[in-house]
Amino acid sequence: MRLILPAGLALLLGSTPLWAQTPAQTGATQYPLVLENCGKRLTIEAAPERAVTIGQSATEILYSLGLAGKVKGTSVWFNPVLPQFADVNATIPRLADNDPSFESVLAQKPDLVAVQYEWHVGPSGIVGTREMFDDVGINTYIMPADCDTKDNSTGGDGTRVGAFAPEQVYKGITQLAEIFNVQPAGRTLVSALQATEAQAVARAQALDLPEGLSAVFWFSSADLELDPYVAGRLGAPGYMMGKLGIRNVIESDEEWPTVGWETIAKADPDVIVIAKMDRRRFPADDVAAKMDFLKTDPVASQMKAVREGHIVVMDAHAMSATMRSIYGLDSLSQALSDMTFE
CATH class of the missing domain: 3.40.50.1980 (Nitrogenase molybdenum iron protein domain)
Incomplete structure (x- = not known):
């Protein structure tokens, strides 16, 4: 039976993908940081101090990057948090098991909202649109795995226009590490995965x-x-x-x-x-x-x-x-x- 070479090994053996080729790869993030995220241009003026997560994926990535202390509220949970984060997660407010309200997110005074699904924060997001957050001066970052090869305008859970690959997850990890200026933690996490x-x-x-x-x-x-x-x-x-x-x-x-x-x-x-x-x-x-x-x-x-x-x-x-x-x-x-x- 023929198996496919792991994408992770391909990355290690081949060229570095474009999303990982940043000046911050070997040094500190240069602010203001400008990047493209799910069709939107983001400008990050400084490393966020207060983050709210809408989606378990964003939560666990921030925890894995050593950023739990900056997470001021979480929401949208399917399973218990990864065991190694159980203690710290218990100290962080859970805004909702499922969909938080726009107001509950704003109440935490975040300077970044990290989002797993575009249907929560997007053109017709059930929590709010990105423009709504822009209007109150809050940046939103959507995990690339939910939009880079996916059309979420079709309703429901969306339609894939290309196959999911872990590189999309690695891209999100790398960009969040750059946003928070913790690039070594990002590289360590990607290598482990x-x-x-x-x-x-x-x-x-x-x-x-x-x-x-x-x-x-x-x-x-x-x-x-x-x-x-x-x-x-x-x-x-x-x-x-x-x-x-x-x-x-x-x-x-x-x-x-x-x-x-x-x-x-x-x-x-x-x-x-x-x-x-x-x-x-x-x-x-x-x-x-x-x-x-x-x-x-x-x-x-x-x-x-x-x-x-x-x-x-x-x-x-x-x-x-x-x-x-x-x-x-x-x-x-x-x-x-x-x-x-x-």
Whole structure:
């Protein structure tokens, strides 16, 4: 089975990408810093002192860069914070488990708002538009993984116009490190993620998985009687499957299309990956409800993956385009090592 060279190794062996070629790569940030972010030109006059995060991805990246002391409020959580940040996270106000109000963000008096999803802060953001924040003198930074290869004007979770790749996450890490003038921390974090990716791919390669191995990623369902939200081919789950040589039975370019169980069962994936999360918007957010459905539904229960117990539980946050996607790749690789395929 042919596996793809880890993108992280390609970066180490090849040329430095344009987004990483900055004067601050080997020295301190020169302010004012001007950069392009999701179609908007940002001017950062000085390293932010007060940041608010809208999205777990932005929160965990700032924590990983050693910037927890500058985070004055967080929001939009799918899973518990990474274990190494549990103590510090408990001291930082959580503005909302899901969507914060514009007013609650302003109340923290931030000089930067770091955002995971453009649908929270964007042209029709449910928290606010970037112009609304501009009007009160607050810079907004949206994680590039949500916009560099994605069209969010299509509604819902958006449509990928190009495949997600971890370089988009590394770009966000590198730019946030530059904004806050902590470039060494950014380089250290990117290197660690690249090493995790390479390890996961090498482990899967050693398994010699069968050709044509297929999978589906189930995030949630608005109702268990309705079609589930499953991963399209170009998002973070598509990246994981591509790196491990697995075929996604869902061919849509939408981030999370709804597809009927009859269609999924007809494709009969070898592996089903289900999202585990603390969020409870829908009944199927509960991983136990997902498991019960798969084992009792007259259609879903007949799938090969269900019959053979090839069901992998993965943190929901890893299924989004975040640095956790690299950890998700690693956990999927480990789960496959415990499975037997005929």
